Amino acid sequence: MNLQDTFFNWLQMHIVHQARPDDEAAKETLDFFALILREDHGVQHLELVNETDRQKIHIAYEKDGISSKQSFDRESAEKLLDDINSNPIYNNQ
Numbered sequence: 679m680n681l682q683d684t685f686f687n688w689l690q691m692h693i694v695h696q697a698r699p700d701d702e703a704a705k706e707t708l709d710f711f712a713l714i715l716r717e718d719h720g721v722q723h724l725e726l727v728n729e730t731d732r733q734k735i736h737i738a739y740e741k742d743g744i745s746s747k748q749s750f751d752r753e754s755a756e757k758l759l760d761d762i763n764s765n766p767i768y769n770n771q
Contacts, residue, residue: 690758
């Protein structure tokens with residue numbers, strides 16, 4: 679999985695886990711993508727920054743000793759949570 683896709687998947691699961699902290703599947707999936715970022719891509723110190731931007735979500739990270747940022751469309755990143763919340767099967771945690 680390429681770095682960009684892994685960041686996006688991690689971000690989607692981070693959003694889901696924040697909204698559904700008791701959802702063990704969300705936590706396990708978030709941990710899985712964090713592991714891929716660390717082990718396969720060498721990403722360290724991953725965090726969300728500037729969460730007040732209404733259009734984008736920004737991720738700050740360190741890779742190979744260099745601090746960088748990635749930005750993603752907020753609506754796209756939040757779509758998985760919207761889909762989960764709109765499906766009654768997933769609303770009985």
